[in-house]
Amino acid sequence: MLKDRHTDIMDLMRILILIIAMCMAVQVPTEKIKNLYAPRLERCVGSPELLYRFCCAIPPFFTQAVAKACGSMSKPFLMRKNVTGILRHMFDCSYWYCTLNKYDLLTSKGFVDLDKYFIHLDLWTHLNTAFSDHIIDAKVNCKESHRFHLPLNPCEFFRMNECVRNYLKVKCSHPFPTKGCLEQKKFFDACGDYFV
Structure with missing residues (x-):
């Protein structure tokens, strides 16, 4: 007893x-x-026109060849002097499964291997040094904000990938030198914490 x-x-x-x-x-x-x-400050409520300006050229994390091989379709959405913005359309989970598989970013159980993905982003940063100041913070922020969803399956990976890209957009060190983009940078410098 x-x-x-x-x-x-x-x-x-x-x-x-x-x-x-x-x-x-x-x-x-x-x-x-x-x-x-905390209630958002009035000055930190941005208009869609301000928030969605294309002001930071963030190169894709995955090559165009792999994207095409996995079923992505690309089309130009912005042409300005020597800058052409290309928007990729990914239609379903099979695209992400294919891409992650080609880059060996899946675990043996079929989940996204975040450690390998973050190493991949480190390699990407070596080629895109303008983002090196913010990539570590982006990884930490996005892993923290998605921790309840871990481990991610390929269908859920889009949210993590977009989180990293959005963080880099908000913290963009080198926006296009236009009046509208400098206005967006000033706004994000003051209120960016509400948008990451």
Whole structure:
């Protein structure tokens, strides 16, 4: 009887330790909580016209050849002097599965291997050094904001990829030197935390 009681107490202790560990794992930094519930300043409510300007040329994370081989369709959406913006259309999960598979970014169970994806982004940064100041913060921010969805399957990967691209857009170090883009940069410098 004493042995059974000891076993019950040990089981309760294990459950308590597990609950504490889970609470610590989902703890959100205090600043993030304040930003989630703080009312947005009036000056930080941007118009869609301001927010969606194409001002930061972020090269694709995956090559055009792989994108085409996996079923992506590309079309120009902006032509300005020597800059042509290309927009890729990815229609379904099979595109992401194919792309991630070609880059060996999937685990043996078919989930996205975030460590390999982040190494891939580091290699991308070596070719696109203008983004090196912000890529680490982008990875940390996006992994934190998607932690409840981990591990990601290829269909869910789009959100993680777009999170990184959006972070780089908001923190863009070298926007196009136009009046509208400089206005967007000034806005994001002041209010960017609401948009990442």
